[in-house]
Amino acid sequence: MKHAFFVLILFIAGSVSAQEINWMTFEEALAAQQKKPKKIFMDVYTVWCGPCKLLDKNTFSNKDLAAYVNKHFYPVKFNGEGNEELNYQGKKFGNPRFDPKRKGRNGVHDLTVYLQVNAYPTMVFFDEKGQTLMPVRGYLTPDKLEVFLKFFKNDDHKKIRTQQDFDAYQKNFKYEFKI
Template identity: 55%
Template sequence: MKKLLLLFTLLISVAVSAQKINWMTMNEAIAAQQKAPKKIFVDVYTNWCGPCKMLDKNTFSNPDVAAYINKHFYAVKFNGEGNESITLGDREFTNPNFDPARTRTRNSPHQFARFMGVRAYPTMLFIESDGKLINKVASYLTPNQLEVYLKMYASGDYKTIDSQEKFNEYYKNFKPTFQTK
């Protein structure tokens, strides 16, 4: 009986630790939003970006981060220098200067990344269910650093934070709950 209980506990811990973010394309998220409105979280990365790879390895692989994003957002993985075509409303965004020979190095910025004001990688975009940009956060963040933004935007608390002073107070009083190694 003890062995069975130990095996069951081990299987549950493996299942919980294997939590992955359900990444989709921007077009898939826009389509999903029309069926069931939900905010969109976009990880804007590039293939050559070291901090982007660290974000994947250290932050997005965290089971608490993955579970929270999956529950509260449509999660989009978007290459800011890729060649994906995005249709947002009546606009189409492409990367007309994309060079396929440069997929592993710096390439031309995508029109969607420029439209969203992305100037550095990684940048995480938080988009309201009506498609309007709430905010963008550019930088590598640990799970607990990202947690404050995820919860502030998912809950709608950001609507009462209209100054840097109020954000600083919110951040100071925030108590992270995501487990880290």
Template identity: 55%
Template sequence: MCFSAQAQGIKWMSMNDALEAQKKEPKKIFMDVYTDWCGPCKLLDKKTFHNKDVVSYVNKNYYAVKFNAEGTEEVKYNNFTYTNPNYNPDRKGRNSQHFFANALKISGYPSMVFFDEKANLIAPVVGYKTPKQLEIYLKMIYSNDYKKLTSTEAWKDYESSFVSTFTD
């Protein structure tokens, strides 16, 4: 029986596992920062992260990390262990923000965060994105084109000349 990339889905891992994997095989990290109560996060999961083009591109070119910004996972990053000491398991809806999400300056959900091959933060992208909207970021960061985009004008030129191949 043959399974398509879409059926298999994105191969999510923890940030700690991605950092370990980078030591053996350097690759950029693509992180989905979500919360349990966030409607657009659920839509991103359902629509964008199950799109066959997104699944295929992310699995091939990135370590994909799923991170609950209000969860309790311990993250060891840059010689520091990030936790969520104010997490309240009895709380319904919003909870306290994980210190790692805070360190990444996450200002909204969902956020997709990109790291280079040495786990240095590149940039967060805030908000729901369709597969076509996410494609430009996935490809720009994978190809290192983002390093050339040093002005708003350069970004506008890049964006206007970008040719999408993903389907929505």
């Protein structure tokens, strides 16, 4: 009996210390914005994408990054080739080319095309009103993603006009997430 109690305590302690991103659907995030305005952070992935899986394993599992995303964004996990139907900006989006029998690559979701996502993974940032700010393509380590998370959260994107401005922003950036 003592052994089972000890295992239970270890399980609870491990659960408390682990930090995960609290993913939601895009429609849930848009609805949440109506009650409490916050930016949206969307991970556009596919089930066959190796770098997408690495992003989940190595980047989104970082406890500092996960805590920051949960606090400052509505995090959305969106399958760029899935069959979810949703409404955005008064339009209906789906995936008429989706084949449930298909393994690997599938038809591209209409929202993926609308957001101009053409590579996986792509992380798309939206403002507090659900308007697209910018997509960020490719696999990023926690520190590389930290730059973009804070860039958009702090509205620094409104101050940057050129690539040279952004390069200087990155060079002077103070990293805080523990790697």
